[in-house]
Amino acid sequence: MSLNVEGGLKLVLLAGGSGSRLWPLSRRFLPKQFIQLRGHDSLLELVSGNFKGLLAPGSSIVVSSSQQAFGSAYKLLAGHTVLAEPCSRNTAAACGLAAAHCLAAGEDPVLLVSPCDYLVKDAAAFRRTAAGAVRLASEGKVVLLGSKALRADPAYGYVLSGAARGGAFKVGSFSEKPKLQQCRRLLRGGNACWYTGIFAARASRLFRLLELHQPALAAGLRACCPAGAARGAGAREIPEHIYCSLPDLSIEKAVFEKSKDLLLLKLSSGWTDVENWASLYRLGAKDKAENVLKGDVLAHDCRDTLLYSDKRLVAGLGLKNTVVADTGDALLVCPLDRTSEVALVPRALARQGRLQEHSHETVRRPWGSYTLLGRGTSYLIKRLELDPGAGISLQYHRRRSEHWTVARGTAKVVRGNRTFLLRRGASIDIPLGARHSLSNPGKTALSVVEVQNGDYIGEDDIVRVKDPYRRPR
Amino acid sequence: MSLNVEGGLKLVLLAGGSGSRLWPLSRRFLPKQFIQLRGHDSLLELVSGNFKGLLAPGSSIVVSSSQQAFGSAYKLLAGHTVLAEPCSRNTAAACGLAAAHCLAAGEDPVLLVSPCDYLVKDAAAFRRTAAGAVRLASEGKVVLLGSKALRADPAYGYVLSGAARGGAFKVGSFSEKPKLQQCRRLLRGGNACWYTGIFAARASRLFRLLELHQPALAAGLRACCPAGAARGAGAREIPEHIYCSLPDLSIEKAVFEKSKDLLLLKLSSGWTDVENWASLYRLGAKDKAENVLKGDVLAHDCRDTLLYSDKRLVAGLGLKNTVVADTGDALLVCPLDRTSEVALVPRALARQGRLQEHSHETVRRPWGSYTLLGRGTSYLIKRLELDPGAGISLQYHRRRSEHWTVARGTAKVVRGNRTFLLRRGASIDIPLGARHSLSNPGKTALSVVEVQNGDYIGEDDIVRVKDPYRRPR
Incomplete structure (x- = not known):
């Protein structure tokens, strides 16, 4: 049963990470919140699962990058309303975007905002605290969630609790990644919490704070979300020329450190951030x-x-x-x-334009995935894996021919005006310039080995005639 | 100009290593002497190059394993006479095999025996010392090569030089991989050499020593090399039931430590063994x-x-x-x-029957190589690379069909009674049971992507009808 909140409740998942601190597992186009860790759920799924029971169906918003929303994370994001950032502008812009989006649609829900980089031990205890934050937010408060600091660790952001106030605490001072000495001092005080990045506030209250402390940011966000924006799920693209010019600020720096009368609730659920390889260890x-x-x-x-x-x-x-x-x-x-x-490594790779900075060998797509198996100067070998019922867009290539061999399952191939049904072991030529599509009409996985041949072999030589996933061309 | 030695001179290269100490670069089927280290020559080529100028063309014998001689090292061994051991029986058997082989052919050359696991700095100085050893061996001596011990290193075998004798030294005592303490004592004596494994002796002299100290081994070797064995290059297989029952002994333990009046020559060429990753460092x-x-x-x-x-x-x-x-x-x-x-690791893998113990992903073959690109339960994707002029055997499969796509070059395919010429991008089906062969008629490399499909996908499902490389079936 979901919480009954006047004006509604939306979970806002911040999922626009840069994928650099868990490199080489995470990549720019597949940051840690979307990684399925050796068969387990992704952090996005684990984190959104923590809020299960609080929310009505379809009331979650994910703020993610457009690369991820239309590409590698497409399937994971199904069922969420997705706000696709054309570039990453830090949490103040991301939180504000969610608020502006709701306000533009004529709604003013309580927003329960959460990053996607932590695990909790006791999900029920976590939900109780989150429900408390939502209740206070519905009464007009801004409520941050902290977790009692257990050790002097300079990798965390710290927030000190002040006087008790109606079941919560007033927020004292913030301290973002302090030196070890200062961590120890903070811990001695006895009221130091690690700031979890989770908070609750009504959309209009959050947006007013932005207007007060960051007027340029607020104006830009309003321009990104014209009134009467469409409702419901699906990936929404945000205008690049506006969004990418917004200031790059954390919501803590931009708003919370400047605001009086914020409240703090302390988690008793056991909270561990998943930041880097040491966290996974x-x-x-x-x-x-x-x-x-x-x-x-x-x-x-x-x-x-x-x-x-x-x-x-x-x-x-x-x-x-x-x-x-x-x-x-x-x-x-x-x-x-x-x-x-570790982030030093992908940063160095980005300077060299290396593939390993942004993508894996296996690249997830809305229809399944492809894996690069081998390449030469004028050819490329890929394995395409198509989910049951899924298909690639109707497309053609200007510079390459393709040859498909079915390794597993049954493939439906459209080439020009004809349609072919190919079973395991069968194969077909796709000449240069021919319109074609590939789909999986079966109920089991389809694997196709693709050999591309041409004077130029690049992912950008795709002309999409018709795309079931409405991706930008 | 080669050395003029009465009865002739043969270089015997011992290349039957187990490929465990440079794992994962070396594997059982591709031990270190056959590895091409990032574009450089293999140790086999580097070592045999050290003797260049001493030898008449075609006068080298490589003792190697049959797996290597007929498989991964086939091309590297072209031009050498190859004695293909059905299993590895240590250096006493390998050296004795070379001697027995020569004697059975009615020859009694001086054998210059060398392992394939070292580098020298000054090849000319090395050749001068080797020529000196050959000269003494042609006069009936057994001459070992040592290199002045430079540090107390327990990884080496040590030999002490005794009294000077006709430009050489008498061999004093041996010490195989002594403890650090003893290494230090040996070094203080001032006449400690690292034993290089290189030695020279006339075939009949070496074999007489084997008959004297290891009569069972000598008798077994004689049975492996019946009189009148064919001359010339090519891989010769040795009877498995005899050879594999021979005692497993080093030539040092089997003969040298038991012999009086061996001579020692000291290398001044700079000699470094290539034993493990620390050596490469x-x-x-x-x-x-x-x-x-x-x-x-x-x-x-x-x-x-x-x-x-x-x-x-x-x-x-x-x-x-x-x-x-x-x-x-x-x-x-x-x-x-x-x-x-490091050898612990492949040993553990061998117990588990893991591929990574014996072979690489890319497996060299007489005709080129193949690389495993991907696999499923009932399919397998390979890239075949065929050298110009080379071809695989005429063969068929009982359990799988194959589909070939030409990624680079031009392929000549025989299927049943027909012959096809396939250019880049073209493809062909090989149904289950159909006789087929693939060859590269061109002057450039040929790359073919192979997709195998079947209820059983294994390297052993090859029935060879006709093999240009005369491999065992």
């Missing part, structure tokens, strides 16, 4: 030598070590305090106590 | 932080570290004294000072 099940071993790994005489393998065999011999994180096309090896520096 | 060019970086690697704040990548991007962050060795299907991470233990 902390969260993982340990063997006798305190190793966390995931995937096809072999540890000989290792200690306090995380071996993570996506595909390949990873052998560690005599390692201590080490992270080995292996994916199909990139590998990271790093001491466990330096994983906070 | 020692041999590699260092950057300012004493790192050795090979392949697509990115080192941030690393020191005294070897990053080796065959294919994938390898990123090291904050590493010290570490080896990261990455290949297509397996990765090793290990402290630099524990690389002598």
